[in-house]
Structures are given as C-alpha cells and as structure tokens.
Amino acid sequence: MAAxxxxxxxxxxxxxxxxxxxxxxxxxATLFGALRELGWSHGxxxxxxxxxxxxxxxxxxxxxxxxxxxxxxxxxxxxxxAHVLTEALGRQISLAQLWQGRATxxxxxxxxxxxxxxxxxxxxxxxxxxxWLSRGDEVFDCDRRRFLSTWGTxxxxxxxxxxxxxxxxxxxxxxxxxxxxxxxxxTTSMVSICAETVDRLRKLDDHEGGNLANIRFAHRYLxxxxxxxxxxxxxxSQVADQLVELWMxxxxxxxxxxxxxxxxxxxxxxxxxxxxASRALGDTAFGAHALAHLTHQAxxxxxxxxxxxxxxxxxETAKDxxxxxxxxxxxxxxxxxxxxxxxxxxSTAADRAANLMRRSDVYTTAPSWLYWFDDAExxxxxxxxxxxLARVSSGPPAAWLAQAAELLEPRTSPSDPAFPRExxxxxxxxxxxxxxxxxxxxxxxxAADTFGSSIVRSPRCLAQLRELDAELQxxxxxxxxxVVRRFRSQAREVVFAQRRA
Numbered sequence: 001m002a003a004x005x006x007x008x009x010x011x012x013x014x015x016x017x018x019x020x021x022x023x024x025x026x027x028x029a030t031l032f033g034a035l036r037e038l039g040w041s042h043g044x045x046x047x048x049x050x051x052x053x054x055x056x057x058x059x060x061x062x063x064x065x066x067x068x069x070x071x072x073x074x075x076x077x078x079x080x081x082a083h084v085l086t087e088a089l090g091r092q093i094s095l096a097q098l099w100q101g102r103a104t105x106x107x108x109x110x111x112x113x114x115x116x117x118x119x120x121x122x123x124x125x126x127x128x129x130x131x132w133l134s135r136g137d138e139v140f141d142c143d144r145r146r147f148l149s150t151w152g153t154x155x156x157x158x159x160x161x162x163x164x165x166x167x168x169x170x171x172x173x174x175x176x177x178x179x180x181x182x183x184x185x186x187t188t189s190m191v192s193i194c195a196e197t198v199d200r201l202r203k204l205d206d207h208e209g210g211n212l213a214n215i216r217f218a219h220r221y222l223x224x225x226x227x228x229x230x231x232x233x234x235x236x237s238q239v240a241d242q243l244v245e246l247w248m249x250x251x252x253x254x255x256x257x258x259x260x261x262x263x264x265x266x267x268x269x270x271x272x273x274x275x276x277a278s279r280a281l282g283d284t285a286f287g288a289h290a291l292a293h294l295t296h297q298a299x300x301x302x303x304x305x306x307x308x309x310x311x312x313x314x315x316e317t318a319k320d321x322x323x324x325x326x327x328x329x330x331x332x333x334x335x336x337x338x339x340x341x342x343x344x345x346x347s348t349a350a351d352r353a354a355n356l357m358r359r360s361d362v363y364t365t366a367p368s369w370l371y372w373f374d375d376a377e378x379x380x381x382x383x384x385x386x387x388x389l390a391r392v393s394s395g396p397p398a399a400w401l402a403q404a405a406e407l408l409e410p411r412t413s414p415s416d417p418a419f420p421r422e423x424x425x426x427x428x429x430x431x432x433x434x435x436x437x438x439x440x441x442x443x444x445x446x447a448a449d450t451f452g453s454s455i456v457r458s459p460r461c462l463a464q465l466r467e468l469d470a471e472l473q474x475x476x477x478x479x480x481x482x483v484v485r486r487f488r489s490q491a492r493e494v495v496f497a498q499r500r501a
Contacts, residue, residue, distance in 0.1 A: 028070045030098050034085045035067070042067065048084050049077070052148070072099055076106035076146075083111070083148045090152050112147040112268040113154060116276065120165045125280035128273050129226045129247065147265030151298075155268070156309035159291055162275055163316050167282040185235040186228050191242045197221060198246055201253050206372070209421040209458025210260030218257055222250040241281060248277035248286060249369060252293065259297050260421070260460045267297060285325055285367055288318035295332045299339055299388070300460075307336035324366035327356035328373050335385035341392045350382050372419065376410055380426060383407030387433055398437065405433050412446075414453045421458050424450045428464035435471055440478060443468075444487045451494050462495050 035045060042063040049058045058077070065071040072078065078099050085093045095103055116128050135145055201218050208214055225247045227233075234240035255270030271294050278287035291314035298307035311333035318329045330353035337345030356362065357375045366373070386404035390397040412427035414420060431447035434440075447468055450461070469491050478484050 026070045028067055028098075030093070030100075031067050031081075031085075034089060034093060034098075038085075038088055040088075045081075045084075048088070049080060052080055052084065053077075070100075072103050075104070076109040078103035079106035079109050080148065083109075087149070087151050108144060109146045109148060112150045112265040113158065113272060116269070116272055120162065120276065120279045122280045125244070125276045126230060128276045129230045132273070133223060133226055133230060147263075147269050149264040149268055149301075151301075151303050151306050155294070155298075156306050156313070158272065158275075159294065159310045159313035162279065162287060162291070163313050165279065166284055166287075166317065167279065186233045186239055186243065187235050188239055188242075191239055191246070194225065194246050195242075198249050198253070201250070202369075205253060205257050205260070206419050206421060207456075209456055209461065210257030211457040211459065212261060214457075215254060215257045215261060215263075215266075218250065218254045222247070222254055225250060244277055244281055245283070248274050248281065248283070251277060252286075252290060252369075255293060259293070259300070260458050262459045262463065264297060264301060268294065271297070284317055285321040286369070288314050288321055288325055288329055289367075289369070291317055292329050292332055295329075295336060299332070299335050302339070304336060304339040307339060308333070311336045322365040322367065322370075323356045323359045323362045324370055324373055327353040327362070327378060328370070330356065331378055331381045331385070335381065335388060338385040338389035339392065341389070341394075343389060343393055346385060346389055350385065353378055354382075379407045380411045384429065387429060390436070401433050401437050405430055405437075408433070414450050414456075420453060421456050421461065424453050424456050424461045425458065425464060428461060428468060432464070432468050432471065435468065440481075440484075444483065448487065448490070451490060457498060462498055465491050465495060 035042075038044075040048075042060050045063050046058050046060050050056065062073070066073060066081075073081065078095055082093050082095050082098050085098070095105055115131055116124075119127075198221075201221065204214055204217075225243060229240075229243045229247050232240075234243055251270045251274035255267045255274060258264075258267035258270055271290050274293075275287055275290040278284070278290060291310055295307050295310040295314055298304075298310055311329065314329040315326075315333055318325050330349050334346045334349035334353065337349060357378050363374070383404040383406075386400045386407070390400040390404065393400075408426050408430045411419070411423055412430050413423050414427065416423035427450050428447055431443045434443035434446060447465065450465070469488055472484055472488060473479050479488075
C-alpha cells in the first residue's frame, strides 16, 4: 500500500533559517556587474583592495560572500570598495548604489579632495587650513583618517577650475590682517627663522626621501604655521602674506614626501592645499608648480589621461612665468604625451622645454623653490619620458631605450651630495632599462650600486627595486642563474632592512 504524501509544517525557527538563507543567496548585482565589466575575478578584487588596505586584509572567500550573498563588509571596506571600483571604471560608483543603502560612509577613509573640491580665494584657503588643524594630529595614526587617491574628471576638473579662476592683478591678494592676540604677534624676524626651517625640510626630502617619519616631522611644522595663519597672528599684512607663503611651500614639500612614500591620496591633498594657498596669494607661478607636482604624480601612477589634462592646465597657468617654470611644465607635458604613446606630442613639448632651458636668463629669473631644476635635470626628465614611450609605443624602442640611458646616466651617482634620493631612483630606472635591452650584467651591476645608500629611505625607490626583482623573476631563462639568485637575495634584504628602519 502506497504511503500517503503530506507536507510537514515547518517550525518558526526553520522558517527564519530558510528566509535568512534565501536572503543571503541574493547576488549583489551592482558589484557583480562592475567586476564583470572590468574583467576582474574575485581574486583580482582581493589584490586591488589589499594594495590599499595592506597585505592579507581581505580574503577571496570574503569577496565571494559580498558578491553572491550581498553581505555588507565591515567598515571601512564599503567605502574603499566603492573607491577602488570608481577608479578602475572611470565613473562614479556610489556607496548607496553599491550596497543598496545598507552601508555607511567611513569617517576615517575619505577621498583625497573631500571638502576642498570647490571654491578659491582667501576664505576657502582658510577653510582648507582649518580642516588640517581640526584633524591634523590624526592623519598618520593607523586607526585615523586615511586619504584615498582621486583620479579621473574630479582631479583634472579641479586643475582646470584653478585655471578658470586665476587672479587678476594684486586685487586678489590677501590684504586684511586680523588683530594679533596679545603677546602672540609673529614678526618679520620670526618668519625668517621659519623660512630657514622650510629650506632645511626641503634638504631633508632631497637627501632621505619621503619616509613616514619625515612626513610626520614636516607635518608638525605645517600645523604650526597653519595655526598662525588661521588665528591671525601676523604683525602686519606683509607678514600675513609670508605666513601663507610658508604654509603653501610646506604643503608642497609634505606632498612630495607623501608622494615619495607612495601615500598618493595624502599627497594629492597636500598638493591641492598648496594650490589653494597659491590662489589666495595670487601666486600663479607656484600654482603652476603645484599642478606640475600633480602631473608628475599622475605620470608615476600611470594615469595618462589625467596627466595630460593636468599638464595642459599647468602649461596654461605658467604661460607668464619664468622660462625655467615653463620648461618644467612643458617637459611634464612631454612625459604625459609619451605615456599615451604620442611620439609627436612628446617630441614637440620636449623640444620646446629644451629651447627654453637654453635662454640666457633661465637661471637668473627662476624662483628660489625651483633650485633643483637645471638643464641636466630637464634631460633626465626627457630620459624618463623616453622610457615610458618605449614601453607603450610601436616605434623604435631600442633606440629610445639607448637614448634614455644616455640622458639618465649623469644623474645616477648614489654618492650625489645634493640629491641622493633622486640619484638612486634614476639609477634603478637605468638598471631596468638595461634589462629591457637584454644587458643583464650591466643591469645587475647598476642596481647593486644602490644597495649601500642607507641614507635614502624612499618607498618610491624601493618600489623600483621590487619592480626590477619582479622582471627578473618573470624571465625563466634568467631567474635560475646563480648571479640573478644572488642579486635577488641581496635586493630582498635591502627592501626588508628599509621597511624595518
């Protein structure tokens, strides 16, 4: 006799469990679609997130739960994931769109330009300074505010916004001075002492590079000057302008240190703070300089479109400045064009820069903060641009690589007394160029000469050493050679020692 079928009544606990299971199996369509559009696997998203958060922060199984079960990651990951996808796709992926309104914006991981996106002039510069002062002590602690780099239209758009709002004569300069607090007036003599400190911080960066300890050190001085600017401690209008100028230059120095430390979001915020200060002062020459630094950073990060836009904005800003200033931005435009594979655009801008550097007044009219840029440095930048062109263009890479090596070589001595950090950086690129020309012996010898440069503590230099190591590892016919194994072992020891320093 056949059994009579019936449906068992589920308990309340079983019903809740089934509903929970069904809910967790709902795919996050936005996240799934973004990964599919990018051609990214779950593992690729893990890699990209760990580049931002640190090694091992995110695991592959965790990403699967976000995609396949619509689980919400812990803070600050919802914000960071939206940022990473936005940068990769080149369009905005909002937090609400990605997590269906179930995640909150992180208060500690913020976009590099958050709060300073719009507005120019003295009042807005004061707001930028106030933001640093209100959160300045929290910038570097591991559980405090981190800045996520910004690319695409938001970054380039701010550069062009600066150009569209360039000052007209001295009417835009700071003229009003708040009454100084009793016994707190900053005098001209005091400003001179501060200026000497700023010059020494430049030398610190030139010699050691942008390690975290040096950034913290510079940031303390930046906060001190910012406090005087914001509080109105100047004895007169001239001192007020000088204080803002020192603030502006410290932002640029700290920005370059952060860039050298590969803290690109922090660097962008410093550079744009310098840009705002230059607008408040009506100093278009330094404004062009800040845009040049942002261009340099975009080139380093491989952002060719942003680099080209920022370079054009810098060229427009610098059109009435000194020949040296114009040569610098033209050479950066040349590099941006090279990064895009535009050989004609590269040669046109590079030749224009070279012609400017031949002018008899190129050094006598250059601003003091451009002390590092001379004809040899201009040629070094041309060499770096040629390396970029050789890697992305269908032209004659062998000829470009050989020419690049010739241009880089004069500024590659690790014992360079003035600019040892840049010398090490240039030398490691020179070593990589030799490897690309299949000259293994020369590549290893060139790179090995940098191992004794203990004074240089530059993550950017270490990154080039790691790139060289990876390129050796990627060539099966080379990586098993005894000389290569020995070199790679020494290189890893250098990287490890610098990380511990």
